[in-house]
Amino acid sequence: MFPLVPLTTLSQIKAAEAVAAPTGRLLVVAEAANYKTDLPQYIKANFGSIEYLVDISTIAQGDAAEQLDAFVKLLDAGAYQLFVSASQATLLIDAGVPGGRLVVVDAAAPVKDTAGLQVAAASAVEAHADLAKTLSTTVISTGGAQQLFVKFNNDATLADLVAAVKISATPVIDAARLTTEHKDITTGQLPIAPVFTAALTTDRPDKLYTSLVIDTNEIALGLVYSSDESIAEAIRTGTGVYQSRKHGLWYKGATSGAVQKLVKLEIDCDGDCVKFVVEQKAPGFCHNNTASCFGAYKGFSSLEQTLLSRLQTAPAGSYTKRLFDDEKLLTAKILEEAEELAEANSKDEVAWEAADLFYFAMTKVVKEGVSWADVQRNLDSKSYKISRRKGDAKPKWIERLAEKETPKEPEAPKEAPKPEAKPVLSGPIRMNKIDAAKSSKEEIIKVLTRPVQKTSDIMKLVNPIVENVRDNGDKALLELTAKFDKAELTSPILKAPFPEELMKLTPDVKEAIDLSISNVLKFHEAQIDRKGLEIETVPGVKCSRFSRPIKSVGLYVPGGTAVLPSTALMLGVPAKAAGCENIIFASPPRKDGTLTPEVVYVAHKVGAKAIVLAGGAQAVAAMAYGTESVPKVDKIMGPGNQFVTAAKMYVQNDTNALVSIDMPAGPSEVLVVADSTAKPAFVASDLLSQAEHGVDSQVILLAVGLTAAELEAIEDEIEKQALALPRVDIVRGSIAHSTILSVDTIDEAIDLSNQYAPEHLILQVEDAASLVPRIDHAGSVFVGAWSPESCGDYSSGTNHTLPTYGFARMYSGVNSQTFMKHITAQELSVEGLQTIGKAVMTLAAIEGLDGHRNAVKVRLDSLAQQ
Numbered sequence: 001m002f003p004l005v006p007l008t009t010l011s012q013i014k015a016a017e018a019v020a021a022p023t024g025r026l027l028v029v030a031e032a033a034n035y036k037t038d039l040p041q042y043i044k045a046n047f048g049s050i051e052y053l054v055d056i057s058t059i060a061q062g063d064a065a066e067q068l069d070a071f072v073k074l075l076d077a078g079a080y081q082l083f084v085s086a087s088q089a090t091l092l093i094d095a096g097v098p099g100g101r102l103v104v105v106d107a108a109a110p111v112k113d114t115a116g117l118q119v120a121a122a123s124a125v126e127a128h129a130d131l132a133k134t135l136s137t138t139v140i141s142t143g144g145a146q147q148l149f150v151k152f153n154n155d156a157t158l159a160d161l162v163a164a165v166k167i168s169a170t171p172v173i174d175a176a177r178l179t180t181e182h183k184d185i186t187t188g189q190l191p192i193a194p195v196f197t198a199a200l201t202t203d204r205p206d207k208l209y210t211s212l213v214i215d216t217n218e219i220a221l222g223l224v225y226s227s228d229e230s231i232a233e234a235i236r237t238g239t240g241v242y243q244s245r246k247h248g249l250w251y252k253g254a255t256s257g258a259v260q261k262l263v264k265l266e267i268d269c270d271g272d273c274v275k276f277v278v279e280q281k282a283p284g285f286c287h288n289n290t291a292s293c294f295g296a297y298k299g300f301s302s303l304e305q306t307l308l309s310r311l312q313t314a315p316a317g318s319y320t321k322r323l324f325d326d327e328k329l330l331t332a333k334i335l336e337e338a339e340e341l342a343e344a345n346s347k348d349e350v351a352w353e354a355a356d357l358f359y360f361a362m363t364k365v366v367k368e369g370v371s372w373a374d375v376q377r378n379l380d381s382k383s384y385k386i387s388r389r390k391g392d393a394k395p396k397w398i399e400r401l402a403e404k405e406t407p408k409e410p411e412a413p414k415e416a417p418k419p420e421a422k423p424v425l426s427g428p429i430r431m432n433k434i435d436a437a438k439s440s441k442e443e444i445i446k447v448l449t450r451p452v453q454k455t456s457d458i459m460k461l462v463n464p465i466v467e468n469v470r471d472n473g474d475k476a477l478l479e480l481t482a483k484f485d486k487a488e489l490t491s492p493i494l495k496a497p498f499p500e501e502l503m504k505l506t507p508d509v510k511e512a513i514d515l516s517i518s519n520v521l522k523f524h525e526a527q528i529d530r531k532g533l534e535i536e537t538v539p540g541v542k543c544s545r546f547s548r549p550i551k552s553v554g555l556y557v558p559g560g561t562a563v564l565p566s567t568a569l570m571l572g573v574p575a576k577a578a579g580c581e582n583i584i585f586a587s588p589p590r591k592d593g594t595l596t597p598e599v600v601y602v603a604h605k606v607g608a609k610a611i612v613l614a615g616g617a618q619a620v621a622a623m624a625y626g627t628e629s630v631p632k633v634d635k636i637m638g639p640g641n642q643f644v645t646a647a648k649m650y651v652q653n654d655t656n657a658l659v660s661i662d663m664p665a666g667p668s669e670v671l672v673v674a675d676s677t678a679k680p681a682f683v684a685s686d687l688l689s690q691a692e693h694g695v696d697s698q699v700i701l702l703a704v705g706l707t708a709a710e711l712e713a714i715e716d717e718i719e720k721q722a723l724a725l726p727r728v729d730i731v732r733g734s735i736a737h738s739t740i741l742s743v744d745t746i747d748e749a750i751d752l753s754n755q756y757a758p759e760h761l762i763l764q765v766e767d768a769a770s771l772v773p774r775i776d777h778a779g780s781v782f783v784g785a786w787s788p789e790s791c792g793d794y795s796s797g798t799n800h801t802l803p804t805y806g807f808a809r810m811y812s813g814v815n816s817q818t819f820m821k822h823i824t825a826q827e828l829s830v831e832g833l834q835t836i837g838k839a840v841m842t843l844a845a846i847e848g849l850d851g852h853r854n855a856v857k858v859r860l861d862s863l864a865q866q
Contacts, residue, residue: 001025001266003165003199004192005053005149006175010034010042016175020050022235023192024264024277027053027083027172035059036070040077047078047384048377055083057105068095075101075386083120083149097386103149120149120172158190165198182232193232201271208243211274213285216263216373217301221285222293224250226274231265238262239486239591240278254590257559258283259486289726296729300372303359307366309733313695323363330367333360429719429732431687431701432739433711436748447739448756450666450698450805462617462646469621470656474628480618485559487589487613492622493629494595494611496604502594503601513598516795517569517605523797524577527816540832544825552582552631553819554623555608556638557599559588559615565598566793570800570814571637572606578819583608584633586623588615616640617647624651624659637662637814639801662818666805667696670789671758673749674714675704678764682785684717686762687738689789692725695733700756701740702749704765711740750774757808760789779808833859 002023008016009029020026030039035056043052054074059067068091071082075097083103084092092102103118148169152160156173164171179189202209208225215221226234227243230250234241240252240260253259260278267274284291291297297305310320323330337357344350365375434447468476477492494502505513532546555571558564568585575583585603589595595611603611612619612630620640626632636648636659645665651657670690674683687699703711722731743749750771753761757777765771768784775781779802782789793800801814812818828836837856844853 002196002264003170003267004161004178004195005170005172006178007055007151007172008175010039012175013042017050019175019178019180019192021238022180022196022262022265024266025051025053025080026175027055030054030056030059030074032059035074040073040079043074043079044077044381047381048373051080052078053081053083053103054079055105056088057083057085059088061087064091068092072097072386075384078381078384080384081118101386103147105151118147118149120151156190158194161190161195162198165195171195180235180238182236191232193228193235196235196265196267197228197231199267199271200274203272206245208245209274210272211242211276213240213260213276213278215278215280215301217376219297219301220292220294221278221280231274234262234276235265237591240276251591252285253281254592255596256283256287257281258285258289259591260285283727283730286726291729300358300362303362304366304372305729306732307363309695309729310736311366313733313737320363323360324367330360330364334364429722429728429735430715431699431718431735432737433742434739435742436752437742437744444741444752447741448700448752450669458642458646459650462643462650465617465643466621466624466647466650469618469627470625474630477614477618477622477627477630480616481589481614484616484618485588485614486591487593489589489593489613491629492613492627494600494613496607496609498600498604498611503597503604505597505601509598510601512795513565513569513601513605516566517573517602519795519797520569520573520799521577524574524799524816528577528820538832538835540829540835542827542832544827545822546825547817547820547822549579549581549820550634551580552584552633552635553580554584554586554612554620554633554636554638556619556623556636556640556644557585557587558638558640558644559590559596565596565602566800567639568599568602569606572602572608574799574814574816575819576606578816580819582631582633584610584612584623584631586612586614586619586638588619589613615644617643617650620644620647620651624654624657633659635660635662635819637801637818639665662801662814663803663811664805664807665803666807667698668693668760669698669700669758669804670760670762671700671702671753671756672762673702673704673746673753673765674706675746675765676706676710677766677785679785680710680713680717681721682788683714683764684721686764686782686789687718688721688725688731690760691722691731691734691738692727693730693734695730695736697734699734699738700758702752703740703742704746704749705744706742711742714740746771753778757803757806759802759804759808760792762787762789777809779803779813830863834863 002025004023005025005027006016006020006023007027007029008020010031013026013028016026028039035054039054043054046052056071056074061067067088071088071092072095074082081101081103082088082092083105085105089102089104093099100118103120105120149172150164150169152164152171152173154174154177156171156177161171161173173190177188177190178192179185179187180192181189182191182193185191200209208227209231211224211226213221213224224242225245230241230243233249233251237251239262242250242252244250259281260276261281263277263279265274265276280291283289286293291301291305296302307320311324323333334357337353337360341350341353341357344353362372365372432447434443436444465480469480474492478489481492482488529547532544534542534544536542553575555568555575557568557571568587572583572585583603583606585599585608587595587599593613595613600611610631612622614622620636622630623633623636636651638644640648648661649664651659652661668690670686672683672686683701687701690697691699701714703714706714718735722728722735725731741752743752746765754776759779760782761775761778761780762782763771764785772781772783780792780798780800782792792798799814802808803811803813833856837860840856841853844850844856
């Protein structure tokens with residue numbers, strides 16, 4: 001428990017909650033005008049966010065029965081403790097209220113003793129160790145207080161609060177006097193961080209405190225260390241901040257995107273361990289991208305995460321999808337499983353039926369947008385109630401039970417029913433399977449259909465962001481970066497030359513990036529036609545075409561859960577090869593305002609002029625329209641999430657922006673064609689390399705003439721390799737809408753591949769190179785067993801920014817030509833004009849464009865007069 005309680009009134013409670021949040025507690029002074037109605041309603045509505053204590057000791061004595069009812073209602077609403085006078089304490093104890101829910105404000109007369117009763121001193125504390133004992137024996141004649149609260153006046157100093165904590169008392173002070181800041185405080189407020197750390201002790205030479213991190217479901221995420229400074233920063237930022245023994249302050253998620261919202265801080269009974277309660281963002285706490293350092297979630301938390309994934313990605317026709325879509329089916333299953341649990345009588349049967357009921361109940365919970373933490377909050381709320389209801393069942397259920405218990409004629413014994421097959425929430429990782437020879441055309445088309453993208457809903461969120469940046473420039477960009485990326489910046493742009501300290505990399509990483517840049521540059525420079533084209537269509541008419549680089553280009557490099565130097569170089573190197581004059585990067589900053597050093601290094605290597613410190617739709621808008629600091633670009637390239645894609649589509653269609661984009665984008669995908677010569681481990685690894693991108697990714701295997709045993713070998717490899725991956729939960733979501741499609745011949749496989757038009761096409765078949773001329777639609781082709789898709793993602797030389805979602809039918813992947821435009825020219829001699837002039841005038845006349853016709857006529861007339 002935090003060793004400090006902020007004090008406020010109901011009218012000021014909202015303002016006080018920001019300071020009370022890390023403490024987990026807030027003492028609200030009850031007022032005659034609101035303690036019977038407004039105050040219990042507020043506590044009930046906000047139960048679980050903060051532990052509310054209520055001071056009713058100042059409420060004037062009135063009708064005992066009426067006041068008792070009002071006080072109990074406060075406890076029933078969720079008030080953890082009441083600060084009471086001696087007479088109020090007696091009234092509540094006699095009514096059966098546990099002593100642990102009461103704190104007696106110093107009383108002149110002793111109070112009836114009861115277990116757990118606590119004491120609050122109403123005046124400033126004197127710093128001596130016997131104070132708690134003295135007050136305890138004065139107020140509670142035969143017992144001792146488990147905890148002493150000391151209310152301080154507004155002239156109290158930080159030293160006063162710390163002195164109280166040092167004698168194991170809990171200071172109580174006006175919330176307006178407190179601040180979560182810990183540096184440069186000029187308002188006379190008192191920082192709460194030193195009060196917290198005053199209660200801590202450590203025997204470590206480095207003075208660090210052992211710290212346990214848990215989530216809001218009380219699940220341990222990991223063990224870390226804290227210092228006075230890191231605790232102060234955690235309180236100031238409202239996030240998980242810890243002390244790395246090697247690297248100093250550790251702002252959790254600053255580089256990985258797996259940030260934490262700090263819910264509250266607590267100290268164990270001995271004061272030598274800190275508990276951080278946090279809301280953990282995906283992919284998880286551990287650097288291995290698992291939910292915790294102890295592995296993946298289990299139990300209800302695992303079930304919740306699985307159902308949340310299924311809510312977004314479950315394929316049409318799947319059992320879970322039916323439950324989400326069919327309200328009657330879900331209701332029927334909940335009623336059915338509740339009945340089966342009520343009738344179960346053996347240990348195993350009760351466990352089985354209870355698990356079934358919890359599954360369907362949790363499906364209802366997730367479907368309605370409720371979290372497991374919300375459910376637990378309501379369970380806690382029920383435990384806070386003092387008054388008790390009778391608890392009888394509703395008449396209709398009593399009647400149904402009576403009907404069941406009515407004796408019936410005995411029936412002949414039947415075979416015991418087997419348990420119904422249940423939907424698998426974990427366990428084997430298996431792709432859907434379909435045999436093309438036994439399936440209809442419609443069934444095959446369904447297999448090759450991508451997961452639905454809800455673009456209209458996304459645009460409703462994106463449009464206001466784009467318009468805000470367009471209209472308000474840097475101001476909007478800085479505000480949105482603070483909101484979405486949690487980075488407080490003074491400028492939204494980093495200009496070249498970039499400081500060396502922002503590009504500190506290990507030699508291995510630099511070498512890998514340099515090698516990749518070299519290969520990608522070679523391949524993309526070779527794509528550029530530097531000679532141009534010239535042809536004489538008829539004597540005297542010369543037509544030519546030549547290339548010019550697009551002057552200013554914007555390159556979007558995603559951040560969030562991954563560091564993506566590969567995307568930076570796949571966009572920046574072709575721009576450099578094309579000769580673009582102004583290369584502008586955009587990438588979301590970390591919370592401290594810096595960028596990942598790999599991205600800055602690539603920007604430096606390709607000669608970028610600046611990096612926009614922003615992500616998402618706001619970064620796209622800044623480059624499309626320009627701001628006071630961000631230069632406007634002519635074309636925007638790069639992948640991103642659905643918000644980035646929606647913003648790119650928006651600005652491309654806005655004539656005021658005058659900007660183009662590289663291509664539409666969707667979730668990552670791969671199609672693997674494999675025959676009996678393919679190694680199962682290779683096939684599985686290629687499928688999983690894309691499945692781990694996201695739950696909306698899709699992987700397809702076209703199995704050419706494979707036997708059941710060969711298919712099983714591939715599936716076994718998929719499961720084996722997937723379970724070893726840190727992103728296994730993401731893989732499960734992707735695999736759920738991915739399929740193995742068995743075909744008889746390689747011709748069928750190529751036809752289906754061209755129909756699907758995959759982003760990545762991998763040919764793990766005999767004589768794979770001979771099939772390349774037959775590929776009409778694909779982003780990039782990986783030929784043969786030794787050409788994994790990941791090589792194209794990084795270092796082979798080809799580009800990994802590719803058309804997805806079937807757009808490979810009409811779009812190319814990013815290449816040097818993406819950064820160039822082509823200009824045509826024509827030069828006519830007298831002979832040439834005389835040769836085609838008549839045809840030009842005839843066609844112009846047909847279209848009624850006399851000006852066009854006349855431009856030729858005046859020239860031919862001039863020749864005739866010579």
